[in-house]
Structures are given as structure tokens and as C-alpha cells.
Amino acid sequence: MSTSLDAKPNYLNYPRLSREQARAAAAQLIAMTGDGSPVHDALLPRIQRFYLREARLLDEERHEEWYAMLADDLFYWMPLRENRFRRDKRPEFDPDNMALFDESKADIAVRIGRLASRLAWTEDPPTRHVYLVTGIEAFETAVVGEYEIHYAFVQYRNRSEHDAAMLCGRRRDLLRATGDSFQVARRMILLPQSVLLTKNLSAFF
Amino acid sequence: MEKNGDRAVTPTAADWVDWEVGTVDRRIFWDQAIYERELERVFARSWLFVAHESQVQAPGSFVTTYMGEDSVIVARDDDGINVFLNSCPHRGNRVCFADSGQARQFTCNYHGWTFGLDGTLRRMPKVGLYKSTPGFRMQDWGLKRARVADYKGLVFATFAEEAPELEDWLGDFRWYLDAVLDAEAGGTEFLPGGATRSVMGCNWKFPADNFVGDIYHALWTHLGGAEPTLGRHGGMQVENAGSYQVSVNGHGWEFNDSFLGNAATMGDRDLLRYMRSRQEAITARLGKFRADMWGSVASATIFPNFSFLPGYFTFRTFQPKGPLKTEIHAWTLVPKDMPDDIKDRFRRGSMRTFSPSGLLEMDDGENWEHSTSANAGWITRHQRLCYAMAPGGDLERNDLPGIVSAGQLSDANQRLFYKRWAEMMDAESWVDIPVAQPTAGAKVDA
Ligand code: FES
Ligand SMILES: [Fe+2]
Numbered sequence: 001m002s003t004s005l006d007a008k009p010n011y012l013n014y015p016r017l018s019r020e021q022a023r024a025a026a027a028q029l030i031a032m033t034g035d036g037s038p039v040h041d042a043l044l045p046r047i048q049r050f051y052l053r054e055a056r057l058l059d060e061e062r063h064e065e066w067y068a069m070l071a072d073d074l075f076y077w078m079p080l081r082e083n084r085f086r087r088d089k090r091p092e093f094d095p096d097n098m099a100l101f102d103e104s105k106a107d108i109a110v111r112i113g114r115l116a117s118r119l120a121w122t123e124d125p126p127t128r129h130v131y132l133v134t135g136i137e138a139f140e141t142a143v144v145g146e147y148e149i150h151y152a153f154v155q156y157r158n159r160s161e162h163d164a165a166m167l168c169g170r171r172r173d174l175l176r177a178t179g180d181s182f183q184v185a186r187r188m189i190l191l192p193q194s195v196l197l198t199k200n201l202s203a204f205f
Numbered sequence: 206m207e208k209n210g211d212r213a214v215t216p217t218a219a220d221w222v223d224w225e226v227g228t229v230d231r232r233i234f235w236d237q238a239i240y241e242r243e244l245e246r247v248f249a250r251s252w253l254f255v256a257h258e259s260q261v262q263a264p265g266s267f268v269t270t271y272m273g274e275d276s277v278i279v280a281r282d283d284d285g286i287n288v289f290l291n292s293c294p295h296r297g298n299r300v301c302f303a304d305s306g307q308a309r310q311f312t313c314n315y316h317g318w319t320f321g322l323d324g325t326l327r328r329m330p331k332v333g334l335y336k337s338t339p340g341f342r343m344q345d346w347g348l349k350r351a352r353v354a355d356y357k358g359l360v361f362a363t364f365a366e367e368a369p370e371l372e373d374w375l376g377d378f379r380w381y382l383d384a385v386l387d388a389e390a391g392g393t394e395f396l397p398g399g400a401t402r403s404v405m406g407c408n409w410k411f412p413a414d415n416f417v418g419d420i421y422h423a424l425w426t427h428l429g430g431a432e433p434t435l436g437r438h439g440g441m442q443v444e445n446a447g448s449y450q451v452s453v454n455g456h457g458w459e460f461n462d463s464f465l466g467n468a469a470t471m472g473d474r475d476l477l478r479y480m481r482s483r484q485e486a487i488t489a490r491l492g493k494f495r496a497d498m499w500g501s502v503a504s505a506t507i508f509p510n511f512s513f514l515p516g517y518f519t520f521r522t523f524q525p526k527g528p529l530k531t532e533i534h535a536w537t538l539v540p541k542d543m544p545d546d547i548k549d550r551f552r553r554g555s556m557r558t559f560s561p562s563g564l565l566e567m568d569d570g571e572n573w574e575h576s577t578s579a580n581a582g583w584i585t586r587h588q589r590l591c592y593a594m595a596p597g598g599d600l601e602r603n604d605l606p607g608i609v610s611a612g613q614l615s616d617a618n619q620r621l622f623y624k625r626w627a628e629m630m631d632a633e634s635w636v637d638i639p640v641a642q643p644t645a646g647a648k649v650d651a
Binding site: 019078079080082083084085088094096097098099100101102103107109110111113114115117118119120121122123163194195196197198199200201202 | 302303304305306307396397398399400401402403404405406425426428429430432433434472532536537546549552553556557560561562564566567568570571572574
């Protein structure tokens, strides 16, 4: 069961995580260190297929199909990166800090709504995207059917004539088995840039 | 050779800007020589925002930022907040590479000179090597300090000895600033985690003039971003009835009396419910006129490059990085005594709308980039831009300080922004720059 995008959605009624739920999700992502037991050999190719398909759907602006790959209790987080001294005792990632994305599924729906409105002039003509995902590692978690995923990505955007941006980063996902596929339940996106060397993040990660 | 060439800046800036008719020469968004003069005559003379005091609360806490293109350290010691250049006087290396943190001192990586939280030179490795140098005194070689002053939590600095006091620089704009800085008792703070920073390929004046008085663009630029939260073609409600522009010394604010028109686009009902619950108390504190500005459809710029949006409470500097590049540093300001859950809703709401991933901000950047890059064309750049909407400055209201215009849909504030810019660009020294006399303190402090 998942919330699909209505023809005429009222985004305000879409599910949003409570702050406590979001904090718990962030804590879970922070604690993912890739030290668990790797998933069974038969499972890994299915997981890889899931991520290759996700990348392709995003490249092709098939946002509604991509949206169906997200769990209803999605927590989608891109923390800010700060330059700090190594001696600095503050935790590097804190869910109470300013972030670049800190979203529930409802917020993703609003973003898709912006693009679907055909009123987002800066996406018309459209941006061309190429998403590369690589180095996918998958581990068992304490919950059967939930997997801890680590991988790296390159996201290249090009629009208009000279407008190009390339963002590389790492993602950590909590991936949940649903029937014969999966859904992303939590996602932490780590860009290495402290100053974003691009004007915006008009893309899904 | 004119393209970014360093030919002399003639004629005068007053020729670049006709603030009465409302035209602006496009070369001011392109020309390297004009940009160099801006660094000297606008940025190095202005009071510039450097930090909110909540960022440097405990002794030893510091942030680094920029004043113009000068990197500076903002550090608190036992006596207060110090602002000084982040460049070692020995061979010039950058001293502090962290964006924020706690320090007892700052040590330069190159030869190890060590500076105190007030910028003074405290220690040097093998200091005895300087013993034989006639007249050498450590106190001559500290990090250059700026003047520092604050207004209700916002800390400003300037290296201009001859600049007027901050209170005169802000003047009567302070009375309006209280609508966001003093709406609630207990002061304000920046939400934690540092600044959201991003780079745009635009001249810094485009975002600054957008925030000082261009609500007009929101009716078109932001249709796509507003549609999913406000409904198709609903957009923002912007009318000239019940709305204003005010300008003081080039600072400007355009606003209406909707109390939470801006806030509504964050699409968070609980947040709006909370804000409404505060309306009575804020009205009692500020009076109805300013209370209605708290979260209304509005934007503002403190000259030259510090802007904010009531309602989202995003505060940002447009840091110049050459004539064709601007770095946006943004924070979210909230009343300190606000419940944590509400602060968090502002954190997410401002991020969702006005940040590099923000539904509304994403629509802005490309406009400013292409308004800038189009000037590569020689014919193009020898045109003038139109800032001619509505005469403005026409509203005589004894109770409202500054130059007041009826209706927020006009170019009045932007013309006054460029008037200020031209005054500073042409002035040989600070004495030639006019400063509006603040009206009776009672009004401003009310
Ligand atoms: S340059 Fe800083 S100590 Fe030499
Ligand atoms: Fe805008």
C-alpha cells in the first residue's frame, strides 16, 4: 500500500513524519556504519536492479513511477556540511540543524507538483539529467526485510546552453522489501560540498 | 577590451543610474572596474552584517564570514564580539579555515603566529629571532580589527573609521526591523547548523534589488512553486491596497498587511495556527501596523547585500565574488522563546521554500544568472534597464518613518537602492554621503 499522486492532490493531507519520527529516522541513518552481515548473494542483484531503475526513472523525469518507489513513512535527508576543526566535539550530523533536504513523502509530492504544474519556468525547456550509481553494498538489519544500503552517486545536470552541474555524493538508504520489489524508507544524502558549487538542487537525489 | 577590462570608471555612477526616471545602465552588472570600485566605495564603507549574536554566544565561539571579498573572523571573548581580518599580516595566509567552532586562539598554519580572540598577536615561534629587529613590536602585527555594533541581535561591522554609527546607518529602518527582531519578548536567534551556502552566476545587485522591492516578480516567477501549496493560479495575493514600500538610506522593505501571507506558502497548517495564536500578543507589543508585517507578503534588504523575508524568516547575505558571481549565505531567524516544535517547523519550512532546494528560491536564481550573463553582448550591455514602475515615495504618513510609497507593487525601493549605490560610488569620502536623520527616538524605540 502506498500513497499515490492524485490527479488533483491536496498535498497538505499527505502524511508527514512527526518530529520525533524524523529524529528517530535520522538517528538510525547516522548509526548505519555498514558493519552488519552482507545480504544473501541472490538478493544483491535484485537490489542493484532497483537502484539502476531508480536512476533511469529520474533521468527520464518519470517522477510518478519514482514516487511509487518511496515508502509512505519516508525520511529523506541531506544534511548541511560545515568546515569544522577535527577537535570540534559537535556531532557532524544533527537532525535539528539546518539541512538542504529534511522531508517526508508529502514534501516530495509537493516538489513533483511544482514540476507537474508546468509553471516552473526554469524547468522549461527541461533539464537533462544523468544519474550514475555505483558501489552498492547491502547489509541485513535487525528487521527482517529491511536492508541497509550504502553507495555512491554522480548526478550530472545540463540545461540551456552552458548550464551544467555535477554533484557527487554518498547515500545511505534503509530499503524495505515489498512483495517482489523494494521501497526506500529512509535516505541520507551526503554531498561533500560545504558551499554548494551550483545555484540550486532542482533535482531528486 | 571593455569586457571586464579595467579601464577607468567614467562617467560617474550618477550617469549609470537615473533614479528619477528609473533606468539603470547594464554595465554596472558586468564591468570589472565598476565592481572593483564597489568593493572600495560600497562594501568597504558600509556597515555589513557579519553574524547573529546567537552564533557567537559563549566566550571562544567564533564564525568566519566575508565583508565584501575580505574574509573575517567573528569571535567572542570575555569583553564582547570582535571582528578582524582572517589573513595573517606575516605572509598573508588565511588564518582560520573552520566555518564555526570554539577556540582559545587562532594559529596561522604557515609559520605559527598565534592570535587572540580579539585579533592581537599573542605568540610567535622563536620570538627571539625578532629581538634584533629595530622597532619591532608585536602589538603592531595583529589582525586588522573592524568596528562592531549590533542591533537587537544582528551584528554588523565596518572597516570605515569615518562611517556614521550603526544606529544612524540603519536610522529609522530600525523601527521597521523590530517587526521581525522584536515581535516577541526574549530576543531572536539563528537556528543551528551554520549557513546554507550556494554559488550563483549573477551580479550581487540582482538578488539585493529583488529583495529590496521586487514583489512584482513573485506573481510570475513563483507560479510553479506556489501552485502545489496555494492552488492552481492562486499564487500569492499581491495588491496595492493595504501594502507599502519603505526606504531609509537605501535599505528597503516592501510589504502588505496580511500578517502571514508569506508564511502560508510554507504549507504547514500547524505553523500557521501557531502564528495566528501569537497575533494578539504581537499586536499589543508592536501596534497593529508593524504586527501585520510579521509574516506578511514582504521582502527586505539592508543596504547593500543583507536581505530577509518575513514569514519564512530566512536572512541572507549576497556575498560578491566578482561582478559575475555571488555566494548566497542563508540562515533562519526565530524568536528565542518560541516552542521547539515551532522552531523546527520554521527550520523545515524555510528550507522547503527558500534554500538551494527551496520550491520558491529555485525559480529565482536562473533569472538573476541570465540577467547577468546576457550582458556579454556588447549591444545588449549598452542598453538601459527599466526600473520605472510607479512614481512612489508619495505617501505622507506622519506615523511612518522613511520614504513611504503606497502599494508594494512599484520600483520605488529599487530606484532608491540604486540612488544610494550611486551616492556611495561617487562620494570621495564618507562626508559626501547623505544620511537621513533618524526621527525622534521615541518613535523608533517605541
Ligand atoms: S603567514 Fe602566518 S605565520 Fe607566516
Ligand atoms: Fe523570488
